[in-house]
Amino acid sequence: MPEVKVEELKVEEVKVEEVKVEKEKLLGDYSKEPQRWPLFVVNAEQPFNAETPPQELVKEFFTPTEKFYVRSHGPAPDLNAGQFCFHIGGLVDPPKAMTMQDLQALAPKVTVDAVLMCAGNRRNELKAVKPVKGVGWELGAIGNGSWGGVPLREVLRHCKVDLDSPHLHVEFVGVEDCEEKTKYGSSIPMCKAADPKGDVLLAWEMNGKPLTRDHGYPLRVVVPGYIGARSVKWLKHINILDRESVYFFQSRDYKLFIPSVGWDTVEELWDLAPALAELAVQSAICEPLANQVIPTGTAATVKGYALSNGHRITRVDVSLDDGANWQVAEILHQDSREKKGFESRYWSWSLWQLRVDKFPSPCTVVCRAWDIASNTQPENAKNIWNLRGVMNNAWHRVKVSA
Numbered sequence: 521m522p523e524v525k526v527e528e529l530k531v532e533e534v535k536v537e538e539v540k541v542e543k544e545k546l547l548g549d550y551s552k553e554p555q556r557w558p559l560f561v562v563n564a565e566q567p568f569n570a571e572t573p574p575q576e577l578v579k580e581f582f583t584p585t586e587k588f589y590v591r592s593h594g595p596a597p598d599l600n601a602g603q604f605c606f607h608i609g610g611l612v613d614p615p616k617a618m619t620m621q622d623l624q625a626l627a628p629k630v631t632v633d634a635v636l637m638c639a640g641n642r643r644n645e646l647k648a649v650k651p652v653k654g655v656g657w658e659l660g661a662i663g664n665g666s667w668g669g670v671p672l673r674e675v676l677r678h679c680k681v682d683l684d685s686p687h688l689h690v691e692f693v694g695v696e697d698c699e700e701k702t703k704y705g706s707s708i709p710m711c712k713a714a715d716p717k718g719d720v721l722l723a724w725e726m727n728g729k730p731l732t733r734d735h736g737y738p739l740r741v742v743v744p745g746y747i748g749a750r751s752v753k754w755l756k757h758i759n760i761l762d763r764e765s766v767y768f769f770q771s772r773d774y775k776l777f778i779p780s781v782g783w784d785t786v787e788e789l790w791d792l793a794p795a796l797a798e799l800a801v802q803s804a805i806c807e808p809l810a811n812q813v814i815p816t817g818t819a820a821t822v823k824g825y826a827l828s829n830g831h832r833i834t835r836v837d838v839s840l841d842d843g844a845n846w847q848v849a850e851i852l853h854q855d856s857r858e859k860k861g862f863e864s865r866y867w868s869w870s871l872w873q874l875r876v877d878k879f880p881s882p883c884t885v886v887c888r889a890w891d892i893a894s895n896t897q898p899e900n901a902k903n904i905w906n907l908r909g910v911m912n913n914a915w916h917r918v919k920v921s922a
């Protein structure tokens with residue numbers, strides 16, 4: 521690795537407003553995309569958006585990196601960790617530039633196990649209610665990873681940022697040009713960024729290995745318990761602001777509206793709606809698959825995942841008759857209580873199953889999860905339909921044939 525000294529790095533003037541992208545760059549160069557897992561369900565090629573088939577999700581507690589869903593808004597950058605540096609600016613005096621070596625020397629590496637889920641996960645079920653804009657996703661825009669890096673709060677402390685200012689926000693900006701004609705920028709409130717129990721990480725490792733290009737090599741943010749959109753990949757700038765980020769992905773996307781709001785009425789509402797942050801309680805059935813044949817009266821196992829915003833999943837209910845009667849599923853794997861010591865740091869998903877001796881096919885299998893705060897899922901997607909098709913956590917239903 522070539523040595524890069526911080527003193528030699530010219531600290532760019534920090535721009536907290538949208539970075540202007542030159543016109544010719546907007547289309548993006550997709551000629552150097554990485555090799556990808558052939559079994560991905562590809563929802564868009566350019567930019568690459570692909571999800572994990574359901575039955576693969578429940579095979580392992582940690583989703584193998586090559587099978588982990590990819591949600592990108594532009595070409596995958598091809599960066600060199602040895603020459604890479606990122607900048608910390610905004611309400612920081614003086615602004616700083618850090619190399620990967622600086623970051624790794626700043627504090628001992630920690631690992632945080634956490635699920636990443638796109639806010640658009642299960643969007644197709646909302647699309648079935650009424651059309652929505654956005655990449656279509658079934659239930660595989662989710663994965664559970666073990667992330668290695670340095671807590672963001674250590675970096676903020678090193679830069680003498682006031683960790684106790686509740687009005688501050690921490691903005692993250694990636695290197696790449698997105699198809700939305702802007703850089704990928706997003707922010708989280710200081711109360712999350714600085715919280716020692718919030719576990720926000722600047723991560724260079726995923727499942728014990730350096731990040732892959734698709735997942736943010738050499739450096740990404742991991743914001744456990746928040747929608748995936750806040751975990752900015754290919755991190756280039758951290759800006760301390762006294763307001764939320766005004767980047768598109770914070771201010772004009774990833775917001776929730778009442779079903780009656782359409783594209784003709786949303787314009788004046790964007791600034792009034794809060795940006796999505798914490799995840800809601802969620803669960804989905806990964807086995808059986810939709811329309812799978814299970815001969816009537818034969819044995820089969822229902823399997824799936826459940827998660828919340830860090831709250832422990834306490835129960836997953838399964839119905840084999842479209843919600844008329846329920847049984848309690850067995851939770852097979854979740855973050856260990858001893859390790860976490862708190863009910864609010866269950867960042868990983870919980871994998872669950874229900875063994876059924878005699879499957880009552882044809883039938884509709886349904887699941888719903890509960891967390892320690894007794895949050896549970898809404899019954900119908902129809903009631904939570906929204907024009908961006910985000911945060912669908914309705915009871916998940918799978919039709920099984922005989």
Ligand SMILES: Nc1nc2c(c(=O)[nH]1)N[C@H]1C(S)=C(S)[C@@H](COP(=O)(O)O)O[C@H]1N2
Pocket residue numbers: 588589590591592593594636637638639693694695696704734735736747748749750751752753754
């Ligand atoms: N720089 C950058 N960061 C990004 C994105 C992006 O397009 N560019 N997509 C975001 C979204 S919407 C999600 S859901 C997650 C997906 O992370 P993954 O591709 O590693 O699964 O990354 C987030 N971080």
Ligand SMILES: [Mo]
Pocket residue numbers: 591637638639640748749
């Ligand atoms: Mo996302």
